[in-house]
Amino acid sequence: MSLRATDLAYRVPGGHQLFTGLDLRVEAGQVVGLTGESGCGKSTLARILAGHLPPTTGTVLTDGYPVNAPGPRPVQLVQQHPEKAVNPRWTMRSVVAEAHDPDPALCERLGIRAEWYGRRPAELSGGELQRFCLLRALGPRTRYLIADEMTAMFDTLTQAELFAVVRDIVTERSIGLLVISHDIPLLDRLCDEIVAMPEQASAVSP
Amino acid sequence: MMTTPLLSVRNLTVGFTHYTGTLGLRPRVVPAVEGLELDIDPGEILAVIGASGSGKSLLAHAIVGILPNTATVSGGIDYDGTPLDSARLRRLRGREISFIPQSVNYPDPLMPVGRQVRLTLPRSRAAQLQQALFARYHLDEKVARQYPHELSGGMLRRVLFATGVTETMRLLIADEPTPGLHPAALQEVLSHLRDLADDGAGVLLITHDLIAAAAIADRVAVMRSGRVVTVESSSSFTGRGETLRHEYARRLWRALPRHDFWEGVAP
Numbered sequence: 001m002s003l004r005a006t007d008l009a010y011r012v013p014g015g016h017q018l019f020t021g022l023d024l025r026v027e028a029g030q031v032v033g034l035t036g037e038s039g040c041g042k043s044t045l046a047r048i049l050a051g052h053l054p055p056t057t058g059t060v061l062t063d064g065y066p067v068n069a070p071g072p073r074p075v076q077l078v079q080q081h082p083e084k085a086v087n088p089r090w091t092m093r094s095v096v097a098e099a100h101d102p103d104p105a106l107c108e109r110l111g112i113r114a115e116w117y118g119r120r121p122a123e124l125s126g127g128e129l130q131r132f133c134l135l136r137a138l139g140p141r142t143r144y145l146i147a148d149e150m151t152a153m154f155d156t157l158t159q160a161e162l163f164a165v166v167r168d169i170v171t172e173r174s175i176g177l178l179v180i181s182h183d184i185p186l187l188d189r190l191c192d193e194i195v196a197m198p199e200q201a202s203a204v205s206p
Numbered sequence: 207m208m209t210t211p212l213l214s215v216r217n218l219t220v221g222f223t224h225y226t227g228t229l230g231l232r233p234r235v236v237p238a239v240e241g242l243e244l245d246i247d248p249g250e251i252l253a254v255i256g257a258s259g260s261g262k263s264l265l266a267h268a269i270v271g272i273l274p275n276t277a278t279v280s281g282g283i284d285y286d287g288t289p290l291d292s293a294r295l296r297r298l299r300g301r302e303i304s305f306i307p308q309s310v311n312y313p314d315p316l317m318p319v320g321r322q323v324r325l326t327l328p329r330s331r332a333a334q335l336q337q338a339l340f341a342r343y344h345l346d347e348k349v350a351r352q353y354p355h356e357l358s359g360g361m362l363r364r365v366l367f368a369t370g371v372t373e374t375m376r377l378l379i380a381d382e383p384t385p386g387l388h389p390a391a392l393q394e395v396l397s398h399l400r401d402l403a404d405d406g407a408g409v410l411l412i413t414h415d416l417i418a419a420a421a422i423a424d425r426v427a428v429m430r431s432g433r434v435v436t437v438e439s440s441s442s443f444t445g446r447g448e449t450l451r452h453e454y455a456r457r458l459w460r461a462l463p464r465h466d467f468w469e470g471v472a473p
Contacts, residue, residue, distance in 0.1 A: 038360020125259025
């Protein structure tokens with residue numbers, strides 16, 4: 001059981017080659033850290049792994065199936081800017097309902113208060129909004145979670161709280177977790193294994 | 207002789223009007239920032255840290271005068287010893303007072319980034335200065351022809367620096383300029399900020415990066431729920447933070463991954 005990317009390449013449409021020949025594997029229940037220079041394609045890789053973006057060549061398999069198979073996506077992505085990941089006109093209730101019926105116990109663990117459901121994204125702080133993005137991502141069918149600079153915009157206490165909850169949930173449910181960050185001490189704390197993106201792509205001739 | 211602070215924020219309160227009650231007809235002013243007092247001297251970096259939603263960006267927006275119309279502001283801001291009213295602010299903004307915004311969504315999505323940088327420069331030397339700026343921030347010349355969506359978060363941060371920092375600048379308000387930067391680029395941005403201060407500029411650095419704040423700032427203001435709860439010396443952010451005066455500052459410091467991280471937070 002693993003999230004497995006084989007020989008991935010991505011070329012920016014009309015632009016340069018971002019990466020080639022990239023292999024990555026996250027086992028169920030494993031926590032893998034990913035780091036690398038800004039602009040090297042970490043967030044693009046995250047979107048490919050989550051099935052939001054097709055790679056130029058290469059394959060992504062989750063537990064043996066293509067990542068974009070019909071049905072709820074087994075790979076979920078939580079990004080750096082939660083305000084860009086939700087519809088600004090929807091209430092938080094609709095934002096979550098789009099994905100799944102939230103388990104009240106999970107809401108409580110994520111520190112989501114009942115009165116926040118009726119609010120719209122602009123009426124919540126970034127940290128509160130990111131808790132909803134985590135709730136939405138941690139549906140019953142989620143097998144792998146990608147946290148792409150999930151706490152880069154937050155203070156250290158919020159960061160520690162969010163990762164403490166995420167660690168407990170992925171351990172219990174044997175979810176594979178890929179943490180993308182520039183913060184090496186953070187990755188050291190969280191991860192079983194840390195991988196670096198291959199050298200900056202601008203070195204690769206287009 | 208007492209030196210005049212470059213920037214002096216006096217009892218600044220920013221509130222937003224919410225409409226409540228039947229049919230939403232009852233206005234109620236909710237304070238988002240209350241009674242802020244801060245000074246920045248020339249040559250000084252003052253870091254502002256604190257929880258998200260504690261009003262750090264509102265402070266920056268109040269100084270550069272870009273709060274939304276729905277905000278009510280009271281209190282005063284002095285620049286160079288005289289009140290910074292809107293006419294004076296318009297004159298100084300972009301010349302003596304520079305702003306680097308938090309969101310990488312600020313650049314115009316429909317204009318190549320090189321052109322956006324050239325717009326901020328004296329027209330006769332714009333092309334030449336833009337190239338020099340891109341070289342300074344390690345942005346490839348081909349990046350100048352690209353649009354914001356084609357660049358990574360870290361590259362856009364550096365573009366924002368190139369648009370914000372001018373030769374005549376005396377006060378820089380930098381709202382979270384570092385997320386998304388890899389360690390080498392981060393070091394570079396930080397030492398650049400320090401150089402600007404050492405050349406005499408005052409810098410207000412809003413950040414979540416305590417390590418960075420401790421390394422380059424002179425003083426660190428800690429915000430919580432719209433108030434400055436303490437201003438600490440940056441040298442106190444060391445060890446287990448025993449010399450930090452305020453308990454909240456100590457908790458933030460100890461929640462770093464290299465210290466207690468999640469051991470310090472209740473599950």
